[in-house]
Amino acid sequence: MDNYENGLKIRESVIGKEASQLVSDSLEDIAPLLNEKTLLAFDEADKRKILDMKQREMITVTALLTQGDTANQLRIHIQGALNVGVTRDEIVEICIHCLPYVGFPRVLNAIAVAKQVFSNQ
Amino acid sequence: MDNYENGLKIRESVIGKEASQLVSDSLEDIAPLLNEKTLLAFDEADKRKILDMKQREMITVTALLTQGDTANQLRIHIQGALNVGVTRDEIVEICIHCLPYVGFPRVLNAIAVAKQVFSNQ
Amino acid sequence: MDNYENGLKIRESVIGKEASQLVSDSLEDIAPLLNEKTLLAFDEADKRKILDMKQREMITVTALLTQGDTANQLRIHIQGALNVGVTRDEIVEICIHCLPYVGFPRVLNAIAVAKQVFSNQ
């Protein structure tokens, strides 16, 4: 299995088959290289140990929450966090933990996305 | 032990007695309320379980790395992460994991701070 | 009257009863602690004098405008600014004053929100 195939397998297991397909579909006609690069990112995250997938998704959610203007990516990775075993309580606690560092607006935006994801399950 | 005393105990155990004292010293004459608020933040992080201190420092480092213009806080919390049991390899891996989400400049800034902290130990 | 009750009273007087209720409703099932924390923030803003509510809402609008990805919060606080006596002309002038510091995109986003708020009154 090459890097792209492994990346696809990991991406599907983390963000779900449907979301993974949507990423491919949204990029294949305009910038297929970006799709390939997301596959390589998942492949690498899988192969470089040190952090497990649960820790990685917690970090990803934190980075997206902090950066702002990332609602689409946050939706995918809050679902991804749930898929790899992060609990709802842990996701909400990540948001609360970030409050002193990033302030209410970023945290409330993330909570709104989490609420949406939780209700769609 | 009241909230402030517990917050001080936790802050000292996480970022170290010396750094904790420096925070107090830097704020006591100009904005002592902000010092008290950092104590309450540490008190809360201790009391609300769900995430342990190691997870919390990993999240804090991620939020600071992503936000930018946070070298001073990153220095304190990379040391804090080490103090609560995050390994050097895990800290470096957090930085690498964030690369696809935040780009090289934020990651290289964080690596430069980590290098400084590691060499001061 | 305890801190939470006073916080609620102030929050209602600043952002309006309806918006205050919406904040509570949106958080009570997922992160009630965050709702409590917003109440304490309003309680504190009320009790620590030095700046009056009008100045505080001008500062809040500026911080939200500058931070970006804050349309929801800006909507609430532009209405809040009007509620505590900031005029429409002052809100527009805050946006214009920020232009040299933050650039057109942030300012035009804020103006679009202001326009919406003004037309809903």
Place this chain on the structure above:
Amino acid sequence: MDNYENGLKIRESVIGKEASQLVSDSLEDIAPLLNEKTLLAFDEADKRKILDMKQREMITVTALLTQGDTANQLRIHIQGALNVGVTRDEIVEICIHCLPYVGFPRVLNAIAVAKQVFSNQ
């Protein structure tokens, strides 16, 4: 032709007559000064040589992509870039080139806007 007239002429030639009119319409009742200032910005961009309009729109798209929370402005300036001769491939390549510097979320947001603009042509 005074600065405002020239600015309007340039703005129309870059972002299109319709989009130019929409900017005027959205600002004329709430903050006409901001409309005048955008006209002066286009007038200046035209008169200060050194960079040509194609280079300027490439730079503008990059700045908007990087800043985040700029979907409205990005829509106008990706169309503007096309109007002054930047090709679709070049716009996509700007997004890809920025990936190592700003990360996936900003780049994927810009690609989504580009896709929308391309499909509306």
Place this chain on the structure above:
Amino acid sequence: MDNYENGLKIRESVIGKEASQLVSDSLEDIAPLLNEKTLLAFDEADKRKILDMKQREMITVTALLTQGDTANQLRIHIQGALNVGVTRDEIVEICIHCLPYVGFPRVLNAIAVAKQVFSNQ
């Protein structure tokens, strides 16, 4: 008195003659146009009433504090705020008021600059 002369007069009265001269000196050989544009910004801030200079400097300090990576500009405008009558307590209170919106790192950075400015007086 033309716009540039008035802008210079206002800039000197707000940020001080020495700081005003430093801005001119730092820009005159590399980008004199940017110096002229800061003069026009001060001229406009003076002529468009609605907000007085004290309110404007409070807004400017807030925008700079929130934006991050603005230590040089914050130094000038915290001094400017003092020069037009904002008190030290008000400047510290602006920082504290922003805490729930922008988080500790931005606020502590601003407090560090304020401390430096206060001690240089």
Place this chain on the structure above:
Amino acid sequence: MDNYENGLKIRESVIGKEASQLVSDSLEDIAPLLNEKTLLAFDEADKRKILDMKQREMITVTALLTQGDTANQLRIHIQGALNVGVTRDEIVEICIHCLPYVGFPRVLNAIAVAKQVFSNQ
């Protein structure tokens, strides 16, 4: 010549041999993977045509200028821009062109770095 070798060759030709060596030195003991990834980024920038190196460095400078807290990277890429044929006047004009989009603080920070780079030549 493999991708890493070509990446090194391009990195040396863009940012200079000395700066390229400094990047390697700063990363080799703490995060050698990040050094390899910068090499691959330069390799790709070289191989995917569409934009030439001069356009790429103009875009990179714009992205760094806009992002903020990027002084180290901006220093390298303003020098890089000069090395691939962007003139001093064009670099200054990029900064001025960005003013309406990002505001004075980001632009003045970039101008200060540019001044330093120009004076070191």
